[in-house]
Amino acid sequence: MKWIKDETRASLRRWEELYRQRWQHDRVVRSTHGVNCTGGCSWNIYVKNGIVTWEMQATDYPTIDPALPPHEPRGCPRGISASSYLYSPLRVKHPYARGVLLDAWERARAAFKDPVEAWASMVENEDLRRQWQSARGKGGLRRASWDTLLELIAASTIYTIKTHGPDRIAGFSPIPAMSMVSYASGARFLQLIGGVSMSFYDWYCDLPNASPETWGEQTDVPESADWYNARLIAVAGSNVSMTRTPDAHFAAEARHNGTRMWVFSPDVSQVSRFADEWMPIAAGQDGAWWMAVNHVLLTEFHHTRRVPAFLDYCKRYTDSPYLVELQPTSRGYRPGRLLRANALDRYAKAENGAWKFLMWDAPSSQPKMPIGSVGFRWGTEAGKWNLQLQDGADGSPIDPLLTFLDGDHEVVDVELDDFSATRTLQRGVPAKRIACADGRTVLVTTVYDVLMAQYGVNRGLSGEYPSSEDDDAPYTPAWAEPLIGVPRDAIVRFAREWGETAERTGGRCMIVIGAGINHWYHANLTYRAAIHSLLFCGCVGVNGGGLAHYVGQEKLAPMEPWAAIAFARDWLPAPRLQNSPSWHYVHSDQWRYEGAFTDYQPVPADQPRGTIAEGHAMDVQVRAVRNGWLPFYPQFNRNPIDIVRDAKARGASTPDEVVARVVADLKEKTLRFAVEDPDAPENWPRLWFIWRGNAIMASAKGHEYFLKHYLGTHHNAIAEDVAAGVVHEAEWRAPAPQGKMDLVIDLNFRMDTSALYSDIVLPAVTWYEKADLNSTDMHTFIHPLAPAVAPCWEAKSDWDIFKAIAARFSELAGTHFPAPVEDVVASPLAHDTPAEIAQPDIKDWSTGEVEAIPGKTMPGLRVVSRDYANVYRQFVAFGPLVRANGLGAHGTQYDVTDVYDEALVTMPTVEWNSHRYPSLAVDEQVCNVILKFATVTNGELAYRSYKNMERKVGLPLAHLAEGNRAMRMSFTDLQAQPHRIGNSPMWSGLTGERRAYAPFTYNVECLVPWRTLTGRQHLYLDHPGYLQFGEHVPTFKPKPLPAAQADLARTGSAEWKALELNFLTAHGKWHIHSTFGDTPPMTTLSRGIEPLWVNDADAAAMGVDDDDWVEVFNDHGVIVTRAAVSARIPRGVCVQYHSPERTLAVPKSPARGGRRAGGHNSVTRTRLKPNLMIGGYAQFTYHFNYWGPVGCNRETQVLVRRLASVDW
């Protein structure tokens, strides 16, 4: 054993310097990755000889609680591969444009002195326009100078504003939180010129609609450290170990602290490895599981045993005790609207009485009107918007009855829809009769009693109740068993464990949920059912409990000043914010390829006149725009600047008169909404800016339709458009236009699919070359991005690029718009404003049902003055409206006059026209302005915001910030160490010392209402649209049938010898969306391609061996990749992890005549769920990324076949 003898000869150890030298470096800089990722990890970037060499995780997070596992290290294999990009041959080092476009531009510039005229000569020449459109994506890129391209962009922007209107210019950039200043750059430029900022969270199908439905909240979730506080974790549709890599340890560690974990996943997913129990629920059928769980929970913990804590929670914090009117039908009754307080004589004169509701007070045996509802929120009485059980008229206490079984009652049969079997059930509920002020007597029951009936809890009442859990009736475990493919006893076992754990621990049961559920068409129903399991057991608003939805990084912590900067609210009052699902569904013409939504979505049989639950999704979309429920741009079929000018020419002198003129023209139909005729050339979007994202590939549900209708280049779609005659509210034009976009501009550091298909590619810096801020919902720290090296080659930061565009734009505008112009901006009814009580019913002004009133029965209209020649100066200055109006978000408000004035002294400023403003000229300055003006990073402003909220709520709140008033943060502070954000009334959770953030703890502990109809958590949704869709109660709707989905109408399996499979695009291991998936470490550790995962028996049936080439196709498009055959995947589905690039190792497709195959979104087409389009009604009121239909695509069906060989 001589080799372990001490090696003491120093000379023989001298060679060790070799490796020591490799490790040596010169500089370490803190940054992170601004990609669309929830990680929010702090990284140290190592620099040697001026070159970034590698990155390692920072481990200096402050401890939030020694009883919780620490946060270090946060980071994943994707993040640690980022340094691969800086000097990669994939890097966009210089500005590029397609040669055919550049040639045309050079010719036009030679012919015209004015760049705008030059662009006009090109874009108005249809043959020429087709030339650069049809060349898109097919090579021919050429280097150009920054000057050339900035001028081209500025000229096309000015031309489009003049010719079509600013609302024909759109910009898309994903989730801002992870690099918020970079997001803000383009958004700010677009909003200053009147362009359109497109949403992301809903388009990605990451917005869980059940969150606004239940809580009036876009999403708020526990930070991952709080998983450790949970005692039972149910993981559903979320692959924590793979997609929440830096957080997964909290779950693994919780297990070693005694926590049990159940995982629901059709495949043996990576997280199922951590499961105490793994439930292979059939793909997309989780709703049935949770419905049956609720049946057991209500039966065993609410009825057989009445667990006091659970019932008390339901009374205080949910709408369970509210009175529901029972509407007579031919066969009995249906649950209808909540009974309005002003229906009773006693409350007939209550302010906003139609927006206040009733509970049955047990001691006085009469209905009472609790405070806290939306009517109190927007009333004139201060201090009555809270959750105390108190009557709004006389302040008397309320002890509500949850169920009428506990008092005098009669039993009546109500009709309940069973969509799983397309039938109606009759079930008895206890009811009372109440005399109304108008002389009517109405029959009411409680929400709780309706739910008991809906969930089939047999309380000895008449009707079709199941006799036991083994009785196959909605929604027993026996009913669920065949739908989910898991034995019923597992449901019972789970429900008992759930209820008992919650009872023992005060509600420490948590559901970690994600895209595996949220990307299905009926995700809102599945989520609601899951949320109900939490609410019935008091698990929401407690540490260790609640819904942990992590899909899409929506949490931008310092929201208030950031939103002011990003949407130019510091200069202008009305931004144009578009929900992207509607925009893409309409403009990329995906609506044309489907028939009526009732072909695949069941609704109750008996529909009232004027129902929205019939016809085509496009019809509801048009009504949603007309009624002010959803935004839509372009707004009208005319240039909004021309509209104002013409109104003035026709005598309108004030803004109000201009608006009145617009309303009159709309009523007379001499002015039309663009959405009513989206394929008319005057209604096309014309310019598209894309930055920080892969809008044409990774997120482009219906990608081939993007290529066809937006870009006008080659595509592989063969589907027929079938909506003619089915759509009534929108014009049908045949053939559909191809190539709507005049110019597509992409800012990028890598040549991804979006860059390749764009007309112009501008070199953006990586995350190691710029200053920015990063926050997430997975933890409560805020991080900087900081330059480890200067921008490489000709790259610039996004902020500097849009600043440069703004500068060139303003120069050209000096000629074309020497004086300010006026623009009329249409905006939907907005959440967290009095518009929440605008529309108690669905009424259409266009048919004369109601008067057309902007901001009430139709979109708000506002005249905005735009100073195009000074857009650059506005861009670099933190504008005066912030000082004048204060800041706020999510319904909060605080004054910043003193902070603004202080900033003029202590921070860099810019001066213009003898006014001084805090400077936004440099990205790091923007970071500091955000940190200085946000409640989460400035304790004094948090205190101030709570003080304001106290007045509204009427209860003490400011103590939540009292101890933190001295907290301030600067960019250099964050570079030194990650800082934890402070409490703010903008967020629903609390981050006190030694406390992990858990959502809704603010509401539960401080009795601040949820921003909903009743102010409580909503189990019941009484909007007329929800009643029409049968979604007023939690329910189960089957997955849309493959046939009705029409993915395969023109693609039959017989001719191809192919297998039909459900195509799933779960988030993957080797990329964050499409980023990182093309780096050497990730391609090498995977299979160098994003394979198609298929079950081994399915593969055998197709004659496919592991690693064989396969073709995956349907009517929409085609993918060619290789098979990863695995026993881990269930039969009947296939998985291609989101999201491959079609630019990387993609061969050609035999099924499409040897054309280049596409990416995962080549076989998808999105469908919008119409009841998610409603608005003007409490929590159902639009806000950007908060409400609206989502871009779902999980139901996609494909054919898969083996390819013997491939051609490149």
Add this chain to the structure above:
Amino acid sequence: MDVRAQLSMVFHLDKCLGCHTCSVACKNVWTDRRGAEYMWWNNVETKPGTGFPTQWEDQDAYRGGWERTGDSLQLRSTGRARVVANIFHHPHLPTIDDYYEPWTYEYERLFTAPQQDDQPTARPISLITGKPMVPEAGPNWDDDLGGSPVYAEHDPNLAALTEIERRELFAIERLVFFYLPRTCNHCLNPACVAACPSGAIYKRGEDGIVLIDQSRCRGWRSCVAACPYKKSFYNWASGKSEKCILCFPRIESGQAPACFHACPGRVRYLGVLLYDADRIRPAASANAGSLVDAQRSMLLDPFDPAVIAEAARCGIAPSTLDAARRSPVDRFVRQWKLALPLHPEFRTVPMLFYVPPLSPSVAHDGEARVSVKYLTSLFGGGDEAPVRYALRKEAAVRASRRAATVGDVDRATVDRLLSDAECSDAEADAIYRMTTLATAGDRFVVPPTFREQAVEMLHEGGR
């Protein structure tokens, strides 16, 4: 007694996410260069699976490690006498097909493609030949059971199972997989050192790190053949072999190795183990059924006054002893007996230990899913007892925490489980804390390496 200090490692497999961050951390720092592209000093394997290089555990094919013949230990690969005979050709070396052909893509094509009829794409090209290729193997080809009929079903460890057990393992309801992160084991009886004809490989006296001297290596590749873990790699550009250096430049500056630092699953622990070098040979040549026990028996208790006295005599610094007393590895391996060596039957006495995975514990039919036979093949050297002991203790600690946090397990049950696992309340608490709450400072206890003395020696013109 010959007291030595070894910088030693524990990987807690119950926490491993299979994320491969460790692998990339290592590659970025050490092997992201020509000739080293295919080297993964640190890699992570899906088990069941065939690993990297493929089926490395099959020593009938690779003939790595040691074999015991009577009382003597022989290298299976070369044996001292055969070194010269095999210098120019080694019949059991892994070939490029057992590793993979490294590749990149024609990324430039996306910029340079002329205007054409169809979209350009960046084809894969070989990093060796520069020619187009279609990758058909990689360092992690069977990740997450990809290609399970080809790879997972041919895991050499499945030989320990019956045909029925094997079949059941690949029915989806019974399917089980976990991850096995691997680096050099910095063995006490390293086959690579013994096999090197140039004497270029040595084990550092101060910390036991095994290094291939890049100036003395002649590229004979005997170490590649001899290492049963296949953690020595031949650099085809430099003509030398290279392997994991346990990030000694980081260790020397008081930092954990890059792969340890980078682990977001927080599965890795690093610290000093004291051992008696006189007992290496008995440990390496113990009977097949007692290899784990034999290896444990050579470890020394840093709290034992006799050991402390002897350590001082052997030149172990007080600060090293102090590090040994704070070592998480000493706890996991020696005190708690939770961590086990990988394939002790290779007889290299590896100093990297694994806590066997407790999860996935239950399938939806209520039965245990993990196969003890399979784990024994990996970590037991043919003896189920140490594997069962570790699993029993992990489960008992978990139950004790359940009793404390939820209270639906009664005290008597917990007491019985703990006593069956030979675990006191204090030990259960310590295990729980080290498994869940440990900070980087708790997980990585890096002893001082006395660099000043090494530099001084060099400056004094040390021999």
